[in-house]
Amino acid sequence: MNEAVFYFIAGCVCVFSVLAVTQRDIFHCALWLAMTLLSVSGIYFYLDAPFLGVVQILVYVGGIITLFVFAIKLTAKIGYKGIRQTSKQWALALFIATLLLCILFRAFSTHPWARIVSNVEPTSIAQLGRSLMINYAVPFEFMSVILLAALVGAIVIGKDKR
Amino acid sequence: MIPLGYFTFLSAFLFCVGVYGALTRRNVIGILISIELILNATNINLVAFNKYLGTKDGLGEVFSLFVIAIAAAASVVGLVLIIAIYRNARTLFTDGLTLMKE
Numbered sequence: 001m002n003e004a005v006f007y008f009i010a011g012c013v014c015v016f017s018v019l020a021v022t023q024r025d026i027f028h029c030a031l032w033l034a035m036t037l038l039s040v041s042g043i044y045f046y047l048d049a050p051f052l053g054v055v056q057i058l059v060y061v062g063g064i065i066t067l068f069v070f071a072i073k074l075t076a077k078i079g080y081k082g083i084r085q086t087s088k089q090w091a092l093a094l095f096i097a098t099l100l101l102c103i104l105f106r107a108f109s110t111h112p113w114a115r116i117v118s119n120v121e122p123t124s125i126a127q128l129g130r131s132l133m134i135n136y137a138v139p140f141e142f143m144s145v146i147l148l149a150a151l152v153g154a155i156v157i158g159k160d161k162r
Numbered sequence: 163m164i165p166l167g168y169f170t171f172l173s174a175f176l177f178c179v180g181v182y183g184a185l186t187r188r189n190v191i192g193i194l195i196s197i198e199l200i201l202n203a204t205n206i207n208l209v210a211f212n213k214y215l216g217t218k219d220g221l222g223e224v225f226s227l228f229v230i231a232i233a234a235a236a237s238v239v240g241l242v243l244i245i246a247i248y249r250n251a252r253t254l255f256t257d258g259l260t261l262m263k264e
Contacts, residue, residue, distance in 0.1 A: 002163070002164075003163075003164060006164045006168070010168070010172050013172060013176060014172070014175055014176075014179075017175075017176055017179045017180075017199055018179055020179075020183070020195060020199065021179055021180070021182060021183030021186075021187070021192070021195070021196055021199070022183075026189050026191055026192055029191075029192060029195055030191075030195065033195050033198060033199070036199065036202070037198075037202065040176075040202050040205070040206060043169075043172070043206055043209075044209055047169075047209050047210060047213045048213060049209050049212075049213070049223055049226075051223070052205075052209060052223055052226055052227065052230075055227060055230055056205075056230065059230050059231075059234055060198075060230070060233075060234075063234060064198065064233070064234060064237050067237060067238065067241050068191065068194070068195070068237075068241065070241075071191060071241040071244055071245060072191060074245055074248075075191075075244070075245065075248045075254055084188065086186045086187065086188060087185075087186055087187070087188050087256070087257070089185070089186070090186040093181075093182055093185035093186045094182060094186075096181070096182075096185065097178045097179070097181050097182035097185070098178070100177075100178050100181060101174060101175065101178040104170075104174035104177075104178070105171060105174060108167055108170045108171060108174065109167065111167075113166060113167075113215075114165060114166060114167025114170065115165045115166070115167060116165060116166045116167075116214050116215070117163045117165055117166075117214075118163065118166075118213055118214040118216075120213070120214070120215070120216030121216070122213060123212065123217075123219075123220030123222075123223050127219065127220050128220045128223055128224065130219070131219035131220050131221070131224055132224055132227070135219050135224075136219075136221075136224050139228060143228055143231050143232075146231070146232065146235055147231060147234075147235055149235075150234075150235035150236075150238050150239050151238075153239055153242075154238050154239055154242040157239070157242045157243060157246050158242040158245060158246060160249070
């Protein structure tokens with residue numbers, strides 16, 4: 001039963017991600033990306049990380065997908081059906097990606113930790129909050145500076161100069 | 163119980179799909195979508211290793227939170243850049259963006 005849930009979520013992730021990079025219409029791609037991110041949040045819930053799952057849904061599906069949809073709609077004229085969306089070297093890219101996948105699979109399947117089964121306590125949300133605010137407070141503060149810089153940069157770049 | 167290797171397989175698959183998308187897409191927004199997939203692949207790895215090998219203070223989950231925040235900042239700046247490029251060049255296809263060459 002537990003395994004079946006994992007296989008279902010993993011299948012969803014695989015199918016939706018392939019659809020997100022192969023669909024013609026870029027708007028459909030953004031919607032398939034939203035489905036992929038929802039399935040990945042399912043993986044987080046499965047891995048006993050409910051806080052991360054919720055953050056994934058809030059930040060990605062709630063925030064980033066909205067931004068993508070806005071950007072696609074603001075530049076809608078290039079989304080015509082007739083224009084090809086993939087470059088001419090797609091066969092070479094497919095070969096490179098498949099080769100990379102084969103190398104990674106081979107490396108993972110020969111390594112001894114690939115068969116490890118978990119026997120440790122999952123991180124509680126209280127522990128996560130403590131380590132975020134105490135052990136890793138400096139990176140956390142740097143993160144807020146980066147977010148502020150991104151905010152200011154977005155406003156400056158996006159401002160219409162005319 | 164699912165062994166740890168399955169999560170790395172899933173993450174490797176998601177990563178390679180993202181690489182394929184980033185290499186083939188002509189539309190810049192499509193490339194950004196592929197980059198989001200790659201960042202999610204790394205996040206799956208971090209959370210899975212945190213669960214299976216165990217860290218005292220949940221380091222894997224903390225870093226996944228950082229990755230999510232960086233991804234949000236990156237996609238905000240990226241999409242604003244895309245809108246600025248579209249305003250100037252009237253195209254978003256990578257082979258049409260030759261502003262730096264001219």
